[in-house]
Amino acid sequence: MKCDEVSRELIAFLDRRANSAERAVMEAHLKGCVACRARAEDFRKLWGLLDEVPVHEPSFGFDARLRQRIAREPRPRWFTWLVPQPRLAFSVALLVALSIWMSRPPQNRPTTFANAPSEEEQFQMIDHLGVLENFDLLSKSDVLSELPARTPQQQAPQEDDAQRKGDGG
Amino acid sequence: MTRSDVQLMLDVKAGDEASFDLLLKKYRTPLVNFLYRMVRDSATAEDLAQEVFLRVYRARKHYSPSAKFTTWMFRIATNLALNSVRDNRYRRMQVSLDVPVEEDETPIQVPARDVRIDEHMLERDRAEFIHRAIAALPEKQRVAVLLHKYEEMDYGEIARILECSESALKSLLFRAYETLRVQLAPLVVGSMVHRAVEGRAP
Numbered sequence: 001m002k003c004d005e006v007s008r009e010l011i012a013f014l015d016r017r018a019n020s021a022e023r024a025v026m027e028a029h030l031k032g033c034v035a036c037r038a039r040a041e042d043f044r045k046l047w048g049l050l051d052e053v054p055v056h057e058p059s060f061g062f063d064a065r066l067r068q069r070i071a072r073e074p075r076p077r078w079f080t081w082l083v084p085q086p087r088l089a090f091s092v093a094l095l096v097a098l099s100i101w102m103s104r105p106p107q108n109r110p111t112t113f114a115n116a117p118s119e120e121e122q123f124q125m126i127d128h129l130g131v132l133e134n135f136d137l138l139s140k141s142d143v144l145s146e147l148p149a150r151t152p153q154q155q156a157p158q159e160d161d162a163q164r165k166g167d168g169g
Numbered sequence: 170m171t172r173s174d175v176q177l178m179l180d181v182k183a184g185d186e187a188s189f190d191l192l193l194k195k196y197r198t199p200l201v202n203f204l205y206r207m208v209r210d211s212a213t214a215e216d217l218a219q220e221v222f223l224r225v226y227r228a229r230k231h232y233s234p235s236a237k238f239t240t241w242m243f244r245i246a247t248n249l250a251l252n253s254v255r256d257n258r259y260r261r262m263q264v265s266l267d268v269p270v271e272e273d274e275t276p277i278q279v280p281a282r283d284v285r286i287d288e289h290m291l292e293r294d295r296a297e298f299i300h301r302a303i304a305a306l307p308e309k310q311r312v313a314v315l316l317h318k319y320e321e322m323d324y325g326e327i328a329r330i331l332e333c334s335e336s337a338l339k340s341l342l343f344r345a346y347e348t349l350r351v352q353l354a355p356l357v358v359g360s361m362v363h364r365a366v367e368g369r370a371p
Contacts, residue, residue, distance in 0.1 A: 007343045008336065015317075017324065042350050045357045050303075050318050050349075053296050056205040058197050059215060066193065066219050070226055 006036050014043055174238035181229045189229075192238075193222060199320060200246055206315050207250035208257070209304055217253060221246045237326060244330045247312050254308065295356060302352040309333075310345035317342055 006029055012018040013026040030037045125132065172180070172188075174195075180188035200221060205214035224245055303311060309331055316327045328338045350357065 007347075008339045011317075011339060011342045011346065012324070039350075042357060043346055046346060046350050046353060047318065049353060049356055050299060053206075053299050055198065056202045056211070056214070058201040058218065059211075062197060062201070062215060062219070063193060066222055069219060069223055073223075073227065 003033060003036055006033075010036070010040060010043070014040060014047075175234040178225075178229070178232050178238055179234065181226075182232050189226060192225070196239075196242065197222075200242070203243070203315055203320065204246060204250055206300065206303060206319070207247075207311065208253050209300065213253060213257075217246070217249045220249055236329065239320075239322065240326045240329050243316065243320070243322075247330055251308055251312075298356060299353060302349055305352070306345055306348060310341055310348070313338060313341050314345045314349070 006026070009018060009022060009026060013023060018026065030040060172191075174192065177188040177192050181192070197218065201214055201218045204217045204221075205211060208214055208217065221242060225242060303314060306314065312331060313327055316322045316330065322330075324335045324338055328335045331338065331341075333341070
């Protein structure tokens with residue numbers, strides 16, 4: 001074994017984690033190599049030195065603070081097992097909402113018959129059918145359009161005269 | 170009969186809070202210790218250790234014993250520690266544009282071999298000197314040394330935490346210990362003297 005190869009196996013040899021075959025090869029190398037033997041001895045001393053570093057203990061309130069933090073954690077709800085993935089749950093909810101909206105009856109939708117007369121208005125129109133026909137006929141007559149425009153003051157006495165004539169006839 | 174860590178965690182998963190307390194009692198000191206040696210600050214180390222336990226607790230419902238419990242827990246701890254170290258380094262870089270470097274931020278002054286160890290020990294605390302030598306290692310080497318030397322984990326476990334091969338880990342450890350051997354050479358010699366003096370003392 002060359003010194004370069006030793007570098008990879010020396011630590012495992014020193015911490016006694018190498019297997020028996022690896023140990024035998026390493027021991028044979030160390031017997032014949034002064035430099036590697038010196039390095040191995042230095043490593044042993046170094047590990048002894050590293051053991052001098054004191055252990056850093058957690059503070060007195062460590063456990064209490066951790067338990068407080070755990071107590072603040074949100075508790076799992078009973079239905080969480082139904083929701084394996086939030087995105088999936090959101091998609092399903094969106095699909096259901098869309099289906100409901102699509103299948104509702106069109107009662108509130110605006111229609112083209114919004115200005116159509118109601119049933120009562122239609123009956124009244126039948127009652128006054130004669131008057132409406134006369135109005136329709138007169139409004140389309142060319143004779144009426146040739147009449148001069150009248151002011152409201154002129155219109156009132158004339159209407160009174162017409163009424164008196166009607167009462168007399 | 171004592172339950173294994175995996176069994177304790179499975180019991181926590183089943184709703185047994187007392188098993189979590191057992192895991193906390195068993196691992197709070199190793200975890201705080203590891204994190205302190207990574208970040209070199211007591212308060213930060215404790216905060217990170219709490220975060221590790223909290224993440225373990227939160228993950229209890231999805232826990233499956235695919236790896237050793239310690240591998241899983243120390244991987245969380247390592248990731249948190251490295252993020253904290255990087256954030257802190259970034260913050261220091263921003264501050265250093267305007268503010269001079271603090272006095273205790275001076276690089277480690279390795280004493281010359283001919284300086285007497287006793288004199289050096291008057292200037293610096295031995296443990297602090299060792300801490301700083303470990304802290305000066307590159308991130309992966311530092312994690313490898315801490316898990317190997319202080320947590321006594323096997324190579325396979327450390328390799329999984331660092332996401333590298335066992336062969337790469339052995340090379341990493343050799344380079345790390347070689348750096349420490351050079352950095353701490355005066356103390357290594359001193360420790361021999363120290364032990365010899367202690368041995369003579371009544």
